[in-house]
Amino acid sequence: MTAIDAITSGGVGPDSSPRQDPGGVPALSIQGVSHSYGPRRALIDVSFAVAPASFTALLGLNGAGKSTLFSLITRLFGIQSGRIGIFGHDISRAPSEALRLLGVVFQPRTLDLDLSLKQNLLYHAALHGISRREASLRSQEVLARIGLADRAASKVRDLSGGQMRRLEIARALLHRPRLLLLDEATVGLDVKARADILSHVRQLVAEQGIGVLWATHLFDEINSSDELVVLHQGKVLAQGTVARVIADAGAQDINAAFARLTAAVADNGSAAP
Amino acid sequence: MSVTTAGEHRSGFSLGEYLTCLNGIVWREALRFLHQRERFVSALVRPLVWLFIFAAGFRQVLGISIIPPYETYILYEVYIAPGLMAMIQLFNGMQSSLSMVYDREMGNMRTLLVSPLPRWYLLSCKLLAGTAVSLLQVYAFLLIAWFWDITPPPIGYLTVLPALILSGLMLGALGMLISSGIKQLENFAGVMNFVIFPMFFASSALYPLWRVQEGSPMLYYVCQFNPFTHAVELIRFALYGQINWISLAVVAGCTAVFMIGAILAYDPSRGLSRRGPAGGET
Numbered sequence: 226m227t228a229i230d231a232i233t234s235g236g237v238g239p240d241s242s243p244r245q246d247p248g249g250v251p252a253l254s255i256q257g258v259s260h261s262y263g264p265r266r267a268l269i270d271v272s273f274a275v276a277p278a279s280f281t282a283l284l285g286l287n288g289a290g291k292s293t294l295f296s297l298i299t300r301l302f303g304i305q306s307g308r309i310g311i312f313g314h315d316i317s318r319a320p321s322e323a324l325r326l327l328g329v330v331f332q333p334r335t336l337d338l339d340l341s342l343k344q345n346l347l348y349h350a351a352l353h354g355i356s357r358r359e360a361s362l363r364s365q366e367v368l369a370r371i372g373l374a375d376r377a378a379s380k381v382r383d384l385s386g387g388q389m390r391r392l393e394i395a396r397a398l399l400h401r402p403r404l405l406l407l408d409e410a411t412v413g414l415d416v417k418a419r420a421d422i423l424s425h426v427r428q429l430v431a432e433q434g435i436g437v438l439w440a441t442h443l444f445d446e447i448n449s450s451d452e453l454v455v456l457h458q459g460k461v462l463a464q465g466t467v468a469r470v471i472a473d474a475g476a477q478d479i480n481a482a483f484a485r486l487t488a489a490v491a492d493n494g495s496a497a498p
Numbered sequence: 499m500s501v502t503t504a505g506e507h508r509s510g511f512s513l514g515e516y517l518t519c520l521n522g523i524v525w526r527e528a529l530r531f532l533h534q535r536e537r538f539v540s541a542l543v544r545p546l547v548w549l550f551i552f553a554a555g556f557r558q559v560l561g562i563s564i565i566p567p568y569e570t571y572i573l574y575e576v577y578i579a580p581g582l583m584a585m586i587q588l589f590n591g592m593q594s595s596l597s598m599v600y601d602r603e604m605g606n607m608r609t610l611l612v613s614p615l616p617r618w619y620l621l622s623c624k625l626l627a628g629t630a631v632s633l634l635q636v637y638a639f640l641l642i643a644w645f646w647d648i649t650p651p652p653i654g655y656l657t658v659l660p661a662l663i664l665s666g667l668m669l670g671a672l673g674m675l676i677s678s679g680i681k682q683l684e685n686f687a688g689v690m691n692f693v694i695f696p697m698f699f700a701s702s703a704l705y706p707l708w709r710v711q712e713g714s715p716m717l718y719y720v721c722q723f724n725p726f727t728h729a730v731e732l733i734r735f736a737l738y739g740q741i742n743w744i745s746l747a748v749v750a751g752c753t754a755v756f757m758i759g760a761i762l763a764y765d766p767s768r769g770l771s772r773r774g775p776a777g778g779e780t
Contacts, residue, residue, distance in 0.1 A: 320614070321510075324612055325614045333605050334605065339530065354614075
């Protein structure tokens with residue numbers, strides 16, 4: 226992979242980036258991506274990578290540019306400048322190859338509430354060209370994994386918020402992607418459902434080697450061993466392991482580190498309006 | 499059929515994958531339509547009001563002479579039935595296209611567009627699915643109309659099918675082209691006033707064109723250049739087992755042009771940009 230320097234106050238040794246996957250390509254690579262809505266700049270020269278089998282948290286307040294970035298990765302918006310690659314496939318030049326390897330859970334719910342769980346899954350499988358029989362098998366498999374096998378025929382409308390989220394994650398994994406994007410997946414869920422979703426996703430990373438990009442504005446969803454990208458006002462302020470980012474910011478915890486990093490931006494007056 | 503598995507790096511898709519995708523999109527649209535009873539009822543009530551009330555009132559005012567494809571004197575109800583079938587498709591096409599471009603169906607469009615199949619194909623499938631829904635509406639209308647003495651030859655119910663598919667695609671693609679290309683027409687009321695009503699009234703749906711010509715030669719030419727007129731005539735002839743070649747050529751040509759234009763003009767970010775994608779401040 227191309228070396229992407231962590232933006233830190235101190236120097237970074239050659240052995241300090243665990244995201245380096247020698248000989249391997251990153252699951253997701255964002256290189257020099259900028260995006261504007263008219264005069265408003267939503268992303269400014271954003272670069273980072275997500276390694277396979279890693280949990281990378283994309284931390285930023287509302288309006289930091291997380292959703293814009295997700296819209297670019299999922300090809301909802303055209304890329305204005307920069308490059309985005311999924312396992313080495315450029316999403317502008319080889320979108321099919323890239324999208325085959327990508328699973329997404331969008332922030333707003335995108336399930337058909339009046340259709341059954343199974344019908345929702347079969348529809349998604351069809352969009353990926355997976356035959357009906359194979360899709361049926363996989364649906365049962367993923368429903369069993371999220372503990373909803375006996376609800377296959379019930380309407381999605383009757384599920385709880387946490388169950389819907391788990392169903393969306395299961396759906397995103399139906400075509401067996403190697404990169405999973407989740408945009409504020411725990412919004413609106415209670416504490417227990419949030420913890421369940423988070424541990425489920427972490428399990429996917431550990432057991433299936435899926436690379437995960439987890440966008441959030443909640444500090445407590447981030448572990449010290451995770452990879453972290455701090456996005457603020459469209460810019461990447463810091464990246465690296467959580468412990469590293471905290472140490473480089475000279476802070477005690479992620480909360481304080483985030484406060485210091487964003488305060489520095491405000492002081493420099495370099496923030497985009 | 500082989501199934502894509504993770505890590506398999508290949509490009510292109512098999513015919514089976516294309517068909518599975520089409521099948522899935524149409525199947526979902528039909529399922530959703532059956533769950534939305536109000537939509538079904540209102541789609542049926544509109545043409546039935548025209549048939550039961552408007553046509554009954556106009557029957558005495560407007561005499562219809564024998565014009566092809568009819569071989570005998572016909573009642574006014576019989577004359578406007580094909581126009582009402584096309585009207586069902588017009589409303590359905592505009593409605594489903596508008597929801598594709600604006601945010602009502604945004605979530606669904608997002609999941610649709612992350613499918614690895616080519617975007618032009620996904621949008622075409624979506625238009626076909628909308629057409630399939632309009633077919634359900636049209637045949638339900640024909641069933642009720644049969645009890646109202648609108649009884650085309652039995653074979654007509656079959657021969658009208660390809661005509662309906664073509665006209666449904668044309669009107670759906672037109673709806674998508676209009677809602678992608680014209681920012682001001684972002685709600686249904688605007689589309690009703692500026693697209694649906696002019697297209698419907700300036701066509702052969704309610705009155706034969708020779709009568710229009712007697713009244714206003716100018717309007718006659720407008721009607722002749724209205725693709726909706728040709729959709730109506732294509733359906734009218736097909737319902738009696740005949741082909742109106744001119745209308746077929748016009749509808750087929752317009753379908754191709756509108757579909758290409760719609761696919762090129764489709765911008766998925768439009769439904770989002772109104773709300774402001776990053777933080778709702780746009």
